[in-house]
Amino acid sequence: MQVNALEKLQQQVTSLKQQAEQFDRAKLFAKNRYMQAQPSLFDRAVFQTKSMNLVDYVNEIEEEVASLPPSDHRHAYTYALERIASQVQAVFNVIKSTPIWEKENKSRFKPRPKQAVYKQAVKKVMQSSHELYDELKQNHEFERRLMLMIEERKMQMENASPAKAQKLNLEILSTHARLGRCRKAISATEDKIQQVEKQQLR
Template identity: 80%
Template structure:
């Protein structure tokens, strides 16, 4: 069973595909010599695809989603979800920050001012999104360490004296309490990421 982050990502990709198709149909880069001279819209660190059509990048995202590592390979799965999420944000940013797109979709004189406000908001959202993913990564690392510490103490129990076993039990209970708090923090951070991503989709 996939995580809520995966379900959310699938919804975003479906919306992104629709917007990318509209964007490509509008041929917004056709009259821009600078853009036409570019071999690719994105850095190779983000996408392996080389194209000036956004739908090609959405296809790469869809392929990545189909070949996710198993959910029980937690760190690899989380890393893949994070990478795909960053790819989704990168494509959304091109759609939302292309001046011609904004000009054609906002025909009043305030368009330019709105564009600057939007760019600033997107930058702020992206920044906070990256910070939240860092926080999530740290919390997952704490969770992993706490699980290891619990397992270590459980192993010691088999050869411990009655007094030692009592102390180990107290330590295990304390570690479980910390693990509970850590998992609450993970859930809270995941909720924050979803809120930030909702803002970005507006």
Template identity: 85%
Template structure:
């Protein structure tokens, strides 16, 4: 079952596909020698596709959307979402930067508002999530430190006197309690991220 955010993303890419197909039908590059000499419309860092047709690049975006990692994989999911946003923006830039195409769309289609809606929707997800990702990162770092503290004290117990061992054992128990609270905070932050990503694009 797809999230509302995913469904919204698919809807926006479908809109982009229609606009790209209209652009390709206009054959605006056919009389431009410079453009005809180009092997590709976009930098390889943005698209792996090599073509002079926008629809081919939208097909690559569709593949990226279809292969999005699960939202549970926070960093991979955010990276993929940002890449798709960059790709969509690149295609929109070609469409909107062509005077003939802009003039044509004033009476028929209106790509700029749709672009603004898409960009805002993606940015909301990314921006709202970034603070939570930072919080999650800090909590994981705290968890790592607590685990190290526990391991260090366990190692110290091997050579400790009974009195010292009792003190170390108490410190281990106290650290375990802190670790439990830390892990609860991690779970709470992960739940917040899920809610944000599900709700922002509704």
């Protein structure tokens, strides 16, 4: 499923780049003083790029796709994929929401059918809020168990021999590392929930 979603997204990015190049060639912002005064088309939370050319943002998307983490790193992979999906949607929103662009290109550019295609692509890589809340619940339960394990090892150390205490201390350190990864996963899931809920409010 992840591979198919990724391939679909790559196809959408290729298509989006062609449309962004067409959009930029039309120079729709050239006579708009407000737009020309802006340092960037998008918020820094969505793109690192600062430009008034859409194709520059699609280039950033391509770099994000090229540097995706391995798919077996599920949390990082899903989070990165969702960020890319939101970037794709953001660029497409500029194209479809510009009336001049629609008017000048309605004969060769059909925004509504394309919008459906992009929404479908985004939907394939976005988890539903229900699934994410289940994931968050599981991560919080895992966090609780790890904290209990650490407390148990600390109690055992009080009456342990030096050799046993050293072993328990190593286990505590290892469990702390797992706890840190767990908490990062919790933060990532919470961010994903916010992203999905923002998409649903649009």
